Amino acid sequence: MSITVTTWSLEQTSPADLRPAAEPGDDVRIARAEVPSPEFSRFLYTAVGGDIHWTDRLAMAYAEWQEWLGRPGVETWVAYEKGTPAGYVELQAQDGGSVEIVYFGLIPAFRGRRIGGHLLSYATARAWDLAERWPQLPPTKRVWLHTCSKDGPHAMDNYLRRGFTLFDTKAEEEPETAAPGPWPGAGV
Template sequence: MSLSVTTWYLEQTSRADLAPVQGPPPEQGVRIARSEVPSPEFSRFLYTAVGGDVTWTDRLSWPYTRWAEYLGRPGVETWVAYERGTPAGFIELEAGPDGSVEIVYFGLLPAFRGRRIGGLLLSYGIERAWDLAERWPGQAPTKRVWVHTCSKDGRHAMANYQRRGFRLYDTTVAEEPDVPAPGPWPGAGPRTAGAAAGE
């Protein structure tokens, strides 16, 4: 069984394109830090915990060595948002040889969505994409930041990118296998009063 998937490609071509956002209040205890030591275990945790309910499946088959090789490449960065010490989401950047930086993955764990963390993390990640070359000697200065999202992603993804100043430059439609969302484990997701009561 297949599914028709629309993919949208968006870009910024100037640092001035970034529209900043006001994040959550300081008392919420949100901070963002780069995961500087490549860790396949941690990155795979973030990937499955964030992407499990929006059908991120392309890396599920990666062995440890492939994760390690990818994360150790120059110009690949993972920035993690924490709320009072707990990982809430991440943004992964990958620099290209032509001065482009792709936002490869971005998202929040389900329990942290809708709390003004996403806009803050995305804005911060875009800023880090624009200054990425400063942290990687020999890397070409960033000329373009781009991202793609699709109809399988979260329903607010496209609007969030556009609010941060991204412009649509291409759209494709393709048939893909209809794969159920794997989740980090069966039944994972935000807890509700009903769920806690066994409803």
């Protein structure tokens, strides 16, 4: 059995496009995971994406994670609430001054608490100033991302409220699969 999955690509072409969300409160902070850690990154990936069908990285070996995370211009920014990871954003510098928001999301228990808008705002600003931390990279000229119909129900609205604009839409048939959860055998 298959399902139709719609993928939307969105972008900002100027830092002035960013419309920040309100901060959710004193108990939330955002920090960059500066030491590449395949274990931590895989934890974030499965904890955030397990119930929304993120599967493309599940088969990656440790060395593949290490190589990916060690690339210049790849950054992981983590939102914490009272010291507990609540969600994350992964940025990737690309040719021509583009920066992709490769992954963005919240662990299910932290959704619906105004953390997502703040995390997206903060990470988008970090995408715009990425070259300040990576002097070998050109200045950012464009920040872009994609979201799909399998993502959370508020994802698209969050991107639009932060100032992203739609530039492409695609629909493809995919085999219907069960959500893997955060680890094998875990309920979602």
